[in-house]
Amino acid sequence: MTERYELQCRECRTSVGNRPSSVCEECFSPLEVTYDYDDIRTCLTRGAIAQRAPGIWRYRELLPVADEYEATLPIGFTPLVPAPQLARQFRSRRLFLKNDCFCFPTLSFKDRVVAMAMAQARRFGFEVVGCASTGNLANAVAAQAARAGLRACVLIPADLESAKVVNTQVYGARLVRVAGNYDQVNRLCSQIADAYHWGFVNVNLRAYYAEGSKTVGYEIAEQLGWRLPDNVVVPMAGGSLITKIKKAFDELVKLGLVEPKPVKIFGAQATGCSPISTAVKAGQSDIAPQKPSTVARSLAIGNPADGHYAIQAITGSGGWAEDVSDKEVVDAMQLLAATEGVFAETAGGVTVGVARKLFAQGRISPDETTVLCITGNGLKTVEALQGRLELPEPIPAKLAAFQEHIADEAEAVAV
Amino acid sequence: MSIQVLIPTPLRKHTSGAGQISCNAASLPELLGVLGLSYPELRRHICDEQGQLRRFLNVYVNEEDIRFLGGSDYRFSDGDEVLLIPSIAGGAS
Numbered sequence: 001m002t003e004r005y006e007l008q009c010r011e012c013r014t015s016v017g018n019r020p021s022s023v024c025e026e027c028f029s030p031l032e033v034t035y036d037y038d039d040i041r042t043c044l045t046r047g048a049i050a051q052r053a054p055g056i057w058r059y060r061e062l063l064p065v066a067d068e069y070e071a072t073l074p075i076g077f078t079p080l081v082p083a084p085q086l087a088r089q090f091r092s093r094r095l096f097l098k099n100d101c102f103c104f105p106t107l108s109f110k111d112r113v114v115a116m117a118m119a120q121a122r123r124f125g126f127e128v129v130g131c132a133s134t135g136n137l138a139n140a141v142a143a144q145a146a147r148a149g150l151r152a153c154v155l156i157p158a159d160l161e162s163a164k165v166v167n168t169q170v171y172g173a174r175l176v177r178v179a180g181n182y183d184q185v186n187r188l189c190s191q192i193a194d195a196y197h198w199g200f201v202n203v204n205l206r207a208y209y210a211e212g213s214k215t216v217g218y219e220i221a222e223q224l225g226w227r228l229p230d231n232v233v234v235p236m237a238g239g240s241l242i243t244k245i246k247k248a249f250d251e252l253v254k255l256g257l258v259e260p261k262p263v264k265i266f267g268a269q270a271t272g273c274s275p276i277s278t279a280v281k282a283g284q285s286d287i288a289p290q291k292p293s294t295v296a297r298s299l300a301i302g303n304p305a306d307g308h309y310a311i312q313a314i315t316g317s318g319g320w321a322e323d324v325s326d327k328e329v330v331d332a333m334q335l336l337a338a339t340e341g342v343f344a345e346t347a348g349g350v351t352v353g354v355a356r357k358l359f360a361q362g363r364i365s366p367d368e369t370t371v372l373c374i375t376g377n378g379l380k381t382v383e384a385l386q387g388r389l390e391l392p393e394p395i396p397a398k399l400a401a402f403q404e405h406i407a408d409e410a411e412a413v414a415v
Numbered sequence: 416m417s418i419q420v421l422i423p424t425p426l427r428k429h430t431s432g433a434g435q436i437s438c439n440a441a442s443l444p445e446l447l448g449v450l451g452l453s454y455p456e457l458r459r460h461i462c463d464e465q466g467q468l469r470r471f472l473n474v475y476v477n478e479e480d481i482r483f484l485g486g487s488d489y490r491f492s493d494g495d496e497v498l499l500i501p502s503i504a505g506g507a508s
Contacts, residue, residue: 021425025425027460027469028460028469028472028501029469029470029471183480187478190423190501191498286470289480291483305471308470
């Protein structure tokens with residue numbers, strides 16, 4: 001098997017080859033996948049990429065999969081759409097949405113990272129894959145495990161939104177509902193991973209899994225015509241996505257696929273779970289954990305393991321982090337839907353709500369190219385809109401009844 | 416105070432394979448000192464050169480993150496169960 005990548009400790013730089021572990025045994029820092037960029041530079045060109053099918057595998061040499069791995073799922077390469085109506089609201093001249101609402105197969109960016117974990121689960125001979133999840137990861141693991149013929153055991157906080165629950169169980173995964181918050185579920189999964197020989201995608205396979213998020217960055221650059229944006233706004237849960245988007249941009253520069261230019265990285269959280277944005281705004285390099293309390297369940301991680309690196313990515317780029325209240329989150333979900341016809345889950349509301357603040361604060365310049373990362377589909381979190389959308393009373397199937405109904409409406413919405 | 420310390424698998428090579436250690440300590444700093452005496456290799460791996468617990472290691476007391484209990488100021492009670500876990504949370508956005 002030809003593996004052109006290996007694990008290395010992010011802090012002490014010890015190289016450990018390839019193994020189902022994400023922790024350095026010397027210093028307990030996280031392991032990260034490293035590549036031979038000189039080798040990759042010789043074969044990964046814009047022309048070569050253009051010949052390949054749309055999807056994350058376009059950038060295969062930069063992903064931790066063996067040469068022999070047969071990658072077939074059309075994951076990723078989601079739309080990068082201009083958002084002119086939303087831009088007008090923010091007084092922006094060039095605003096784009098990187099829209100993972102439609103990522104195949106389970107409608108969130110998590111499909112990207114799970115694809116990496118599945119490749120490694122096979123390679124390490126796991127028969128069972130698992131995860132701790134606030135929902136999107138559960139869906140992705142359940143679906144991709146089913147297709148890969150692996151058993152899945154997914155652990156979630158017991159009070160997760162119903163769509164996320166159904167969207168996990170329908171694939172046949174074993175769902176374990178834990179009476180606790182996500183941080184407790186995650187701690188439990190670390191203990192389970194220690195005791196069982198299972199491939200936990202965000203525990204022992206985390207280093208490989210996390211690399212899948214880089215494809216969001218590669219696609220943004222390619223879809224902008226092989227150019228980096230000036231600003232990118234990214235929602236933060238564990239803090240992995242934002243650090244991997246930065247890594248992706250750095251790699252593209254290193255490989256000569258884009259011109260070097262500064263990109264400001266902005267992080268977005270909900271105020272009810274804002275350990276990273278709090279640290280950034282206070283100028284701290286370490287995270288003080290929080291007990292999450294927010295409608296943005298997918299971002300409700302009070303102890304973000306990549307928080308420290310997320311802070312570095314943000315502050316090192318001259319970016320910033322902000323957070324928004326639950327009301328602002330849902331307002332922003334509705335704003336995005338009404339202006340651009342995009343129905344994003346609560347994390348999308350967090351991103352748009354924070355972007356609104358950053359433009360208002362003058363931290364993002366209206367003349368610059370700004371990309372907002374919309375990470376999951378709104379159908380996953382419809383509960384968040386409770387009380388916001390009035391269900392109209394049924395009418396009889398008669399023209400007269402409709403005319404009466406519409407006349408009332410015309411009066412009500414007179415502008 | 417008499418406490419139980421649960422050792423994750425990657426660290427057991429420094430405790431002669433023991434997954435659970437009983438010891439007496441009143442606080443986390445004291446616990447690190449006690450562990451250092453009996454298991455110097457363990458101590459070397461979980462603490463940095465300044466004697467501080469490594470950044471990416473979390474400590475739980477009876478399943479609660481010790482940072483919510485006051486961190487180094489927390490006073491252990493008899494029978495407390497202390498769990499050391501590498502901090503690889505996150506990733507569920």
